[in-house]
Amino acid sequence: SAVISQKPSRDICQRGTSLTIQCQVDSQVTMMFWYRQQPGQSLTLIATANQGSEATYESGFVIDKFPISRPNLTFSTLTVSNMSPEDSSIYLCSVETSGASYEQYFGPGTRLTVT
Amino acid sequence: AQTVTQSQPEMSVQEAETVTLSCTYDTSESDYYLFWYKQPPSRQMILVIRQEAYKQQNATENRFSVNFQKAAKSFSLKISDSQLGDAAMYFCAYAPGESQGNLIFGKGTKLSVKP
DSSP, rough: OOOOOOSSEEEEEEETOOEEEEEEEEOSSSSEEEEETTOOOOOEEEEEEESSSEEETTTOOOOTSSSSEETTTTEEEEESSSGGGGGEEEEEEEEEEEESSSSEEEEEOEEEEOO | OOOOEEOOOOEEETTTTTTEEEOOOEOOOOSSEEEEEEEEEEOEEEEEEEETTTTOOOOOEEEEEEEEEEETTTTEEEESOOOOGGEEEEEEEEEEOOOOSSOOOOEEEEEEEOO
């Protein structure tokens, strides 16, 4: 299993500013993912972050808006840039662990409110 | 494109009774994985059960079991002996075989458990 922590757990930000969310895992993992969960909605994958390479973004998400870093095998950050109220969501990171049976674990999420 | 459909926005069950949550999906792939995740009000995503498409046997985890009908592309979750702690949002998710990280989620079913 993997234990994942995220910082901050929640924040209230003004439009036009940026927020960086940190994701820390207690073990080395190859693949990390960032999801967005808009209010009352399901989860949507933003991007896949592999260590040592550029993040891969899903349709509708761009690097300028959601830059991602992955400096090592236990850590990643997601920045939400130039925020607008539409960015108010829960942002979750997840990791995929390899082995005999693949498992995927999620962090507790960061609740972002943009005013 | 793959899609996941949960047709029951809300469900209710009496404590100690059994409830079944429905999920259908669409894919042209032969190799994939299916998951049920639970998201309580704490918003932590918890993996409940997973099913590999190549396995005919239905997955079981204690009080949770699935009815996997590959030809019908159906993946329902049965919760037996429901407990108050089972109350949560339940998300059905699909992932292609090469990477389980790229999860595609359904819209979720809100389960209430009545004492």
